[in-house]
Amino acid sequence: MAEILYFGRLSDVTGTFCEQVSLPASVSDTSAVRSWLDQENALDGALLEASVRLAVNGEIVTDPYPVTDGDEIAFLPPVGGG
């Protein structure tokens, strides 16, 4: 199982902060994860936006980055504290 995390406004959009999913065989990189989850959840492109970055196991990555069951995959909309 992979753990998917949705931060910021994406948790409102998906209705959840995290979910455990079993990645289909065809979903082996971050680009595929975006398309698959966007479609599964009928999000109309929210996970495909260029401003939404992905982190795999706590490191921000550039698409397409290889993923596998067991990874923690986080969707990060634009960040900012203070």
Added chain:
Amino acid sequence: MAEILYFGRLSDVTGTFCEQVSLPASVSDTSAVRSWLDQENALDGALLEASVRLAVNGEIVTDPYPVTDGDEIAFLPPVGGG
């Protein structure tokens, strides 16, 4: 009588922080005050330096500025706090 104030390093040079003086008739502006007091106190030009500004009655002035008995005349070497 005019009151003369020497600030910063000038009080070390003159040996005093302030003195009451009666301005001679020939000393009617700040340029003349500089020359006269520098010579009187044998200061070898310490009061003539361009970096030493004069304040008359609490306002920094540009030489030559008219002075008269009763004025407070302050010699200000380069300032700086903090």
Added chain:
Amino acid sequence: MIRISDQPFDAAEALSEFTARATGAGAVVSFTGLVRDQASSSKVETLHLQAYSPMTETGIAEARKAAHERWPLIDSHIIHRTGDMSPGDAIVFVATASAHRRAAFEAADFLMDYLKTEAIFWKKETTASGTQWIEPRAEDYKDRARWTRS
């Protein structure tokens, strides 16, 4: 030092402790970020700050390291709140200490620009008209770009 916590903190106390530790410093700069009571349209009730540990902490530690490499700092301190806050509460505190003031000012400014645009946090504002996620302003990204070295 870096502290990310959902517990309130007192900026003045943090400054006091920081200054006491910064032996030999001639200049100490502090920045305190407070929850403002006005959003664009209405009164702010709550500000919620979300972090992603340990990415948030790691990123801030790297920014702090970059500041210490770039400026001759004696010390620096960063505190950032998470969770729910009310108007007037301190969200963020940055303090820098150095021999002279320019390094302290620039490093504090640099760290705040990092925290505003790159630190891994998300902010949600609650007003009478609902909740809204807040992203950095265009000015924030412009400020951050000042530190890019060619």
Added chain:
Amino acid sequence: MIRISDQPFDAAEALSEFTARATGAGAVVSFTGLVRDQASSSKVETLHLQAYSPMTETGIAEARKAAHERWPLIDSHIIHRTGDMSPGDAIVFVATASAHRRAAFEAADFLMDYLKTEAIFWKKETTASGTQWIEPRAEDYKDRARWTRS
């Protein structure tokens, strides 16, 4: 507010009071200047600060007014010590409050450059090797020149 005094002050306490009064501020910047224990060559024993009242106060009040005209500040506070101080003592404190951080940072920086190069003070340092009057460094004048508008 402006306070010139020969009495010691606590910078953290000043920040606490200032922040409490700065209603609506999102950003508070503070600068604290401390007596350093090292002069160019030897250990500092005492720093003496001389002012010329009321010129000193008038000049600082004008600089503060200029800062408020130039940046959208909610408030600002300046404290400056006179008389004899020891290493570690606070000489100067500047705090600025505004809605956003850029104004607060710039105004604090501007006020410190004024205080370092134009405020009517003279500084005398006492070390084991004697006493010496200290004038602003070349960097201080360069920093100050940044704010001149063409």
